[in-house]
Every structure is written in structure tokens, then in C-alpha cells.
Amino acid sequence: MKAHQSKAPAAALTNPPAAAANKPGHKGAKRPPSKSAAPSGKLGKVVPLLKRPKGATIAELTKATGWQAHSVRGAISGAIKKKLKLAVLSEKVGEVRTYRIKG
Numbered sequence: 495m496k497a498h499q500s501k502a503p504a505a506a507l508t509n510p511p512a513a514a515a516n517k518p519g520h521k522g523a524k525r526p527p528s529k530s531a532a533p534s535g536k537l538g539k540v541v542p543l544l545k546r547p548k549g550a551t552i553a554e555l556t557k558a559t560g561w562q563a564h565s566v567r568g569a570i571s572g573a574i575k576k577k578l579k580l581a582v583l584s585e586k587v588g589e590v591r592t593y594r595i596k597g
Contacts, residue, residue, distance in 0.1 A: 549594025
């Protein structure tokens with residue numbers, strides 16, 4: 495038996511498909527993050543609650559978003575801390591943990 499050989503044209507080998515993702519009009523093109531725009535959707539509900547002087551508890555955030563507790567904690571860690579670069583403080587008073595954005 496002979497091994498299967500690809501009959502792709504030589505031009506296809508010199509232009510990798512990843513190059514199309516870098517074109518401005520392509521769906522896969524990355525856009526620079528907009529720092530002036532406030533978060534929208536459910537994340538837009540979370541940030542104002544965290545900016546309050548007393549902050550917010552997980553229970554308050556789950557009620558406002560409809561998310562489960564682990565999803566709220568993931569949003570705080572991933573989207574708010576890492577992507578939006580906001581400093582989030584976590585304080586535990588008694589049995590209740592509150593989160594708030596510093597500043």
C-alpha cells in the first residue's frame with residue numbers, strides 16, 4: 495500500500511490560514527481593548543456593586559446576576575482583576591466575605 499499524499503496546491507502551503515485572521519475585517523481579528531467603555535451585561539452589574547464603599551457579598555452578586563457563586567468568584571478573578579485590571583479587596587467579617595474594588 496502507498497501512503498496517502500496530499501494534493502494541495504503549492505500556493506496553499508505558502509499562505510497559512512492563520513494569516514487571514516490578522517486582516518482588519520476578518521472575524522478572528524483581535525481588537526485592542528477599550529479602556530474607556532464600562533463593562534456591559536451582567537459584568538456591568540457586578541462592577542458598580544463592588545465599587546460601593548461597603549462592597550458586596552457573594553450572595554448579593556449572585557442575586558444581581560443570576561450566576562452561581564463559583565461563577566461570580568471566577569468573574570471577579572478573571573474578568574475584573576485580570577482583564578479590567580481593577581484591584582479587588584476581599585475581607586471576611588465573621589462568617590461573611592465581602593469584595594470591593596479599591597479606590
